[in-house]
Amino acid sequence: MDGKGVLNDAILYSGNNIVVENLLITKYKGNGIMGQAGNNFEIRNNIIVDTGIYGIFPQLGQNGIVEHNVVSGIEDAAIYIGMSDNIHVAHNVVFDSVAGIEIENSRHAIVENNYVYNNTGGILAFITPGLPIKTTFDVIIRNNFITDNNTANFGAPGSTVAGIPAGTGILVMAADEVIIEDNIITGNKTAAIIITDHENAPNTTMDPGSDPVPDKIMILNNLMANNGYDTIDEVKALMLTEFKQDNPDIIQVGSSRDSCIINRHRYVTVGVNDWAECEFTNTSEIDSYILDEPVAARVIAGSEKGKIAYLGVCAGCHTYTGRMIGPPVQIIQALYMDNPQGVADYINSPTKKRDDYPEMPPQNYLDAETRLAVANYMLQVKS
Known part of the structure; x- marks a missing residue:
């Protein structure tokens, strides 16, 4: 193991070949387990409770x-x-x-065999506008038990997850090539599955570098029951456009482009009338996207130190134009303009400046350079 420390996050790691396991982390001010640009990592057999913004957060790995x-008890995304x-x-x-499990601006991911319950939203596949990496694609969400995700939303006001309606089982926003298969989705009061583009999603800003439309969404066999029983007014209005009043x-x-569904007669649906019938029924031939050989250790040249730190640290809470946990980078640029030392000093020892944002945890594990x-x-x- 290299690059692991106990710092402002309960566990913070970077580097290669990281294993974080068998820990109990509770009521921590920062995050639970946060990875910054670390490859070949394993995070397993940990219990993480009430650790603030994120529970488990590998970034740029x-x-x-x-x-x-x-x-449990996480203000943004548990995983x-x-x-x-x-x-x-x-x-x-x-x-x-x-949010229970969130796949954000990431690719080649499988989310399977998880028990996701009593969150605001169960499992999410997102493109968040304004981040340096602009895509989410090739995501399989299968064999999960997603139930009773009706907890009132207590996310930071204005953040992306603060726009999730309570009672959402699975939410796909602008992501491409997402396969939803063999999940049990029950008791989510707004809907079992919501697919949206950026234009219709709350708390998002448009990003010219990101395609705002979810393409090639594939809904295969899933068991859905007792969803949508207390859905929101916006969904009710959408259903009326198809003369539907069921849950x-x-x-x-x-x-949405080039999306498909099988066995649509089993579900109450809105907005998928023009979706094709999927040409396959399962992903049984795909066991994992984990590579057979470990990825080479990330080598950071001195000239790239600032860029990698920005991607691996800052972009977890700041987009360029939109609002996440922290204010947009554009606002920081306007406030500090030609004062990089002021930003560096604030990174080292932040103070709470805005009532509508949580206090930033110190990043003083980064050296002064x-x-x-x-x-x-x-x-x-610039973006």
Whole structure:
């Protein structure tokens, strides 16, 4: 193991070949387990309770496994895969959080055999606008038990997850090539599955670098029961456009291209009348997207120190134009303009400045040179 420390996050790691396991982390001010640009990681058999914004948060990593963890009481996402590739999230129990499991701006991910309950939203596949990596695609959500995700949304006001309606089983926003298969989805009061583009999603800003439309969504066999029994007014209005008044299982809002569904007669659906019949019925030939050989260790040249720190640290809470947990980078640029040292000092020892944002945890584990490098990079980045 290299690059692991106990710092402002209960566990923070970077580097290669990381294993974080068998920990009990409760009531921590920062996050539970946060990875920053670490490859070949395994996060397993941990219990994480009430650790603030994120429970488990690998960011900008490749070839990672998150399995057999119990995570609850998280203000944003209990398990949050950010800007990462070749990921396997399996056999976790997540509950009493805003988002249960979130795949954000990531590719080649499988989410399977998890128990996801009593969150605001169960499992999410997102493209969040304004992040440096612009795509989410090739995601399989299968064999999960997703039930009673009706917890009132307690996310940071204005953040992306704060727009999730309570009672959402699975939410796909602008992501492509998402397969939803063999899940048991029950008791979610708004809908079992919601698919939306950016234009119709709350708390999002348009990003010219991101395709706002979810393409090639594939809904295969799933068991859905007792969903949509107390859905929101916007969904009711959408259903009336198709003269439907039943409790909705599947809601598609806005545009979607080249999507398909099988056995649509089993579900109450809105917005999928023009979807094709899928040409396949299961993903049994795909066991995992984890690579057979470990990914080479990330080598960070001195000239890239600021960029990698920005991607691996700052982009977890700040988009360029939109609002996440922290204010947009554009606002930071306007406030600090030609004062990178001021940003570096704030990174080292932040204070709460805004009532509508949570206090930023100190990033003083970064050395002074890296803090100044990331400040310089942040103040000149353009998207």
